[in-house]
Amino acid sequence: MKYKKFFRLTLWEFEEIWRLPTLELIIGIAVFFGLSSTTAPSSLPLRQIVDVEGNMFRLTLFEMFIIAVLFARSVAGNIEKREILNLFTYPVKRVSILASKFIVNVSLIFIIFASVIVARGLLSQLEPWNTLMLIVLFILFLETLFFSTLSLLLSVIAKKTWATILLVIIFFFTITSFMPQLEPPLKYAIPTYGAQAMFSYLALGSHDYTFEDFTVALSSMVIMSIIFLLVSFIHFKRMQVD
Amino acid sequence: MAYTKKEIPTLNPIITTNNLTKRFGKATALNELNLKDGGGISGFVGPNGAGKTTTIHILLGFLKPNDGTATVFGLDCWKESLKIRQKIGFLQEHPAYPSAFTAQRFLEHVGHLYGLQQPKQKAKDTLKEVGLAHAAEKAIGTYSAGMFQRLGLAQALIGEPQLVILDEPTANLDPSGRLELLEKIKQLHKDKGICFLISTHILPELEKICNWVSIINEGSIVEQGYIQDLANKYSSNTYRITVSDPPTFLKALQKQTFIEEAWSEENIIYAKVKDTNAFREEAPRIATAKKMQLIELRPVYGALEQIYSIAMKREEQ
Numbered sequence: 001m002k003y004k005k006f007f008r009l010t011l012w013e014f015e016e017i018w019r020l021p022t023l024e025l026i027i028g029i030a031v032f033f034g035l036s037s038t039t040a041p042s043s044l045p046l047r048q049i050v051d052v053e054g055n056m057f058r059l060t061l062f063e064m065f066i067i068a069v070l071f072a073r074s075v076a077g078n079i080e081k082r083e084i085l086n087l088f089t090y091p092v093k094r095v096s097i098l099a100s101k102f103i104v105n106v107s108l109i110f111i112i113f114a115s116v117i118v119a120r121g122l123l124s125q126l127e128p129w130n131t132l133m134l135i136v137l138f139i140l141f142l143e144t145l146f147f148s149t150l151s152l153l154l155s156v157i158a159k160k161t162w163a164t165i166l167l168v169i170i171f172f173f174t175i176t177s178f179m180p181q182l183e184p185p186l187k188y189a190i191p192t193y194g195a196q197a198m199f200s201y202l203a204l205g206s207h208d209y210t211f212e213d214f215t216v217a218l219s220s221m222v223i224m225s226i227i228f229l230l231v232s233f234i235h236f237k238r239m240q241v242d
Numbered sequence: 243m244a245y246t247k248k249e250i251p252t253l254n255p256i257i258t259t260n261n262l263t264k265r266f267g268k269a270t271a272l273n274e275l276n277l278k279d280g281g282g283i284s285g286f287v288g289p290n291g292a293g294k295t296t297t298i299h300i301l302l303g304f305l306k307p308n309d310g311t312a313t314v315f316g317l318d319c320w321k322e323s324l325k326i327r328q329k330i331g332f333l334q335e336h337p338a339y340p341s342a343f344t345a346q347r348f349l350e351h352v353g354h355l356y357g358l359q360q361p362k363q364k365a366k367d368t369l370k371e372v373g374l375a376h377a378a379e380k381a382i383g384t385y386s387a388g389m390f391q392r393l394g395l396a397q398a399l400i401g402e403p404q405l406v407i408l409d410e411p412t413a414n415l416d417p418s419g420r421l422e423l424l425e426k427i428k429q430l431h432k433d434k435g436i437c438f439l440i441s442t443h444i445l446p447e448l449e450k451i452c453n454w455v456s457i458i459n460e461g462s463i464v465e466q467g468y469i470q471d472l473a474n475k476y477s478s479n480t481y482r483i484t485v486s487d488p489p490t491f492l493k494a495l496q497k498q499t500f501i502e503e504a505w506s507e508e509n510i511i512y513a514k515v516k517d518t519n520a521f522r523e524e525a526p527r528i529a530t531a532k533k534m535q536l537i538e539l540r541p542v543y544g545a546l547e548q549i550y551s552i553a554m555k556r557e558e559q
Contacts, residue, residue: 004354004357005354005355005357008351008354008355009355011351012340012351015340015342015343015347016340016342016343019342081338082334082336082337082338083338083339083340085304085334085338086334086337086338086339086397088302088303088304089302089327089330089331089332089334090327090352090355090356090401091324091325091327091328091355091356091357091401092324092355093324238306240304240305240306241299241304241305242266242295242296242299242304242305
């Protein structure tokens with residue numbers, strides 16, 4: 001019964017948030033950003049899929065913005081418009097409500113962006129099950145998870161759509177503007193630089209990055225995601241709405 | 243006609259609060275509130291900002307009280323909110339439903355959340371019950387205010403609740419819509435035994451269907467009880483009587499010792515009584531003896547308005 005209710009909540013969320021034209025719009029822009037190339041073709045096949053200095057960063061920025069908008073609409077918007085009160089009156093746990101929103105949005109965003117990267121790989125004759133491709137998808141998943149948990153946390157705290165989007169943008173630009181001054185490996189605790197470090201270390205075997213850099217990048221992203229997620233759920237569970 | 247005590251099918255209170263206190267920062271929204279319902283259709287009235295919505299939100303587990311207890315069906319409203327929500331339906335004052343959904347789809351989802359066996363059919367039946375069958379496949383965003391309110395009632399009813407809490411249910415409705423909604427509430431209580439707690443400002447409407455009223459002001463209950471009892475306590479003891487033969491009944495009534503004054507206006511008899519209990523016992527007997535039909539016998543006050551007004555004045559003093 002519990003799973004049935006949870007499934008119903010995820011279906012509800014999917015039908016409500018991912019209705020036309022949201023889905024088409026995100027896919028369209030993701031394809032545009034993902035497949036358009038601004039750099040010269042590289043001899044490395046993987047560089048043709050994801051250019052570390054160019055496309056991947058652009059994709060990250062775009063992905064971050066999309067995640068912020070979606071979570072702001074789905075969670076903060078629901079609280080702001082008091083639609084969440086309806087869900088609170090039905091016999092379902094608050095944790096299930098938030099989990100359904102989180103899982104639907106994270107899954108779909110990841111599927112869309114992963115599809116774009118796989119498509120780009122296929123165009124470069126790189127098979128989707130190639131180890132390097134899986135590394136790229138793994139890093140993409142970590143990035144999606146990090147930005148989603150951050151957006152989720154800011155959504156349940158801000159409780160307003162535009163405030164959430166603004167806070168995510170401010171957060172992102174603050175850490176990318178001020179934290180590069182940090183010395184490695186601490187610098188790679190910042191998700192965008194961390195993603196580059198992980199990608200270069202794992203996929204390209206770059207000597208510019210050490211195992212320590214990779215560990216800091218991976219662990220900071222995972223740990224911060226878990227902390228953001230836990231705080232979001234605890235806050236949402238205890239949240240008082242009037 | 244308002245219910246009398248004898249007509250109420252359920253008398254046990256479903257909702258009970260004991261010294262319930264809720265503060266928002268320095269402001270006290272509820273101050274040792276002791277609320278209970280009448281087990282049938284109960285009214286919850288008070289001026290704006292009195293604490294009605296805050297109380298309802300505590301009952302539904304949206305808010306945690308600072309002090310005191312609140313129980314529904316004997317279950318703690320904060321700790322056992324999930325069990326309570328399985329048994330109740332709620333229509334909020336300014337509801338917001340997913341505008342892109344059709345009413346049918348929306349209710350199907352809600353039905354699933356209540357764990358219904360056939361949510362699709364139940365959604366259809368509920369929409370029919372509230373008079374929205376014709377608009378079942380229309381997007382909710384295209385609904386008028388009246389349709390929206392009916393949908394609100396439908397989503398509150400689909401889980402087959404034992405108690406439905408309505409916060410200002412007639413606020414967005416025109417007069418005919420209000421009457422329809424009140425009739426529906428009365429019918430649902432009669433046919434299915436569903437109990438209601440209705441929070442509203444519109445007292446004459448409430449009086450038509452409620453058997454119990456709780457009056458709240460500045461976060462505390464200033465008066466509560468069966469309307470009939472409160473009417474006896476506060477009203478001027480004037481009754482309105484409709485019979486099949488008004489002139490004969492009026493003559494008979496005027497001879498009674500418990501009557502202070504009786505008169506007729508457009509075939510309706512009004513009687514100011516000295517002894518309410520004697521009057522309520524004797525009036526039906528007089529009608530039977532004179533072989534006429536007693537169609538209506540109810541206090542003329544507007545009882546609730548008078549009770550409300552006196553209770554509030556007393557509180558202010």
